[in-house]
Amino acid sequence: MRNYRIYLIEDEFARHFYGRERLFFNLFLEYTNSSGSQKGILQKQIEYITRAIPVAALRNILEKLSMRNKDFLYKDGVYYLEKRAGKSRAALQLGKEFIALQAEGNFEAETSFFECIRKYDSGFLAIDLENNRYGWLKPVKERKFV
Secondary structure, three states, X not given: OEEEEEEEEOHHHHHHOOOOHHXXXXXXXXXXXXXXXXXXXXXXXXXXXXXXXXXXXXXXXXXXXXXXXXXXXXXXXXXXXXXXXXXXXXXXXXXXXXXXXXXXXXXXXXXXXXXHHHOOOOOEEEEEOOOOEXXXXXXXXXXXOO
């Protein structure tokens, strides 16, 4: 099973740390493994670099997905998506600080959720601490000046 936390990173930090996403990953990993006053300090750092999740706007986007997809279900605050007769499943829950996404099987269901979320903003960063995976849902394109 893959467990993602999807954070909305402030534009300034997303641009500055593009290509160095590992630093974000390390911050969230350290926060998860810390306790006491260190956890409080790391929490403040995370609050500083992240934006609140636009729950209402994302809910509207997900509702549009549900209208087009018969494999989509919303129940008790959780969005479920099952693809290819259960070969790919994902469950998504919107929160104020982050979006939680659990997935299993192939990547089709979680990719559908990622595609949906990235349409709203390019600053979403997905982090799977258990499997050491992380990345932008919509990578920022570097400008090349001639």
